[in-house]
Amino acid sequence: MSYPDKVYLNGQIVDSAEAKISVFNRGFIFGDGLYEVMVQINGIFFYEKEHLARLQSGLHKVNIDFDVAILNNEIPKLLHAAQLTDVDCMLYIQITRGVAPRQHSFPSNIKPTVMIYAVPKVLPEINLVNAHVIIRKDFRWSRCDIKMTSLLGNVMLNEEAMQHDCYETILHRNGVFTEASHSNLFFVKDGAVYTHPADEHILNGITRIVVIELCHLLGIKIIEKAIKVAEIDSIDEAFLTGTSTQIAAIQNIDDHQLYSGNKKGPITKRLQEAFLKLK
Numbered sequence: 001m002s003y004p005d006k007v008y009l010n011g012q013i014v015d016s017a018e019a020k021i022s023v024f025n026r027g028f029i030f031g032d033g034l035y036e037v038m039v040q041i042n043g044i045f046f047y048e049k050e051h052l053a054r055l056q057s058g059l060h061k062v063n064i065d066f067d068v069a070i071l072n073n074e075i076p077k078l079l080h081a082a083q084l085t086d087v088d089c090m091l092y093i094q095i096t097r098g099v100a101p102r103q104h105s106f107p108s109n110i111k112p113t114v115m116i117y118a119v120p121k122v123l124p125e126i127n128l129v130n131a132h133v134i135i136r137k138d139f140r141w142s143r144c145d146i147k148m149t150s151l152l153g154n155v156m157l158n159e160e161a162m163q164h165d166c167y168e169t170i171l172h173r174n175g176v177f178t179e180a181s182h183s184n185l186f187f188v189k190d191g192a193v194y195t196h197p198a199d200e201h202i203l204n205g206i207t208r209i210v211v212i213e214l215c216h217l218l219g220i221k222i223i224e225k226a227i228k229v230a231e232i233d234s235i236d237e238a239f240l241t242g243t244s245t246q247i248a249a250i251q252n253i254d255d256h257q258l259y260s261g262n263k264k265g266p267i268t269k270r271l272q273e274a275f276l277k278l279k
């Protein structure tokens with residue numbers, strides 16, 4: 001991972017070393033902000049409309065007054081300055097509530113801070129990883145549907161996976177699997193695909209939505225119902241989804257091995273191949 005050369009900050013494009021915000025920015029003080037990540041593949045942002053719609057919906061939920069339609073003009077300017085127009089890249093957008101003296105309540109006329117950058121990123125055609133994951137309790141707050149910048153819970157849970165040389169940490173709450181530290185979680189059982197419903201305990205990933213659509217298209221039974229931790233031994237396949245993860249097959253859950261070697265489940269493989277055709 002490297003830093004971008006250029007950053008878009010509140011309407012200006014600046015060298016990233018010159019991009020400065022106030023220490024009283026509520027994004028810095030409270031983590032009071034939202035973000036979005038999308039990838040450009042062959043000159044087109046993959047499901048851009050859906051990513052921007054999720055950002056707009058999140059901004060409404062937390063009462064940050066910003067119209068994401070503005071970004072349709074601003075993103076191309078940033079890409080041009082960063083020499084990434086039509087180049088495969090990852091785009092990061094962060095919108096915080098803005099700057100105000102530190103107290104929980106905020107002034108009604110506060111102006112959001114908008115920061116965008118892009119870095120080159122070429123995703124593999126198919127994610128070939130056979131992921132080893134660990135299981136941990138989902139101790140994050142109860143509004144995981146909001147894609148907020150305060151990711152300390154996710155960072156702590158992800159770090160445990162890193163310490164165990166694992167790819168991800170899959171999470172459970174109230175006896176059922178929710179999602180993972182930075183991806184959504186799917187299981188296959190008796191030929192049907194299961195994933196946690198899109199409620200306040202998970203982020204409704206754009207890749208999650210695409211995979212659900214693909215299941216419908218391919219005639220694979222898809223059930224938005226959480227799998228119980230106690231059901232783990234009856235699972236046939238499991239996989240993770242996310243913007244850069246795409247679809248990653250899970251091989252091991254703690255000591256429970258789903259597959260050996262480079263094998264993966266037939267439904268995971270079918271979905272990966274169908275996903276590739278969308279790009």
Ligand SMILES: Cc1ncc(COP(=O)(O)O)c(C=O)c1O
Binds near residue numbers: 180182203208
């Ligand atoms: C907690 C969490 N769940 C799921 C996802 C996957 O979302 P998407 O497919 O929109 O990238 C992410 C992505 O950042 C995430 O952080």
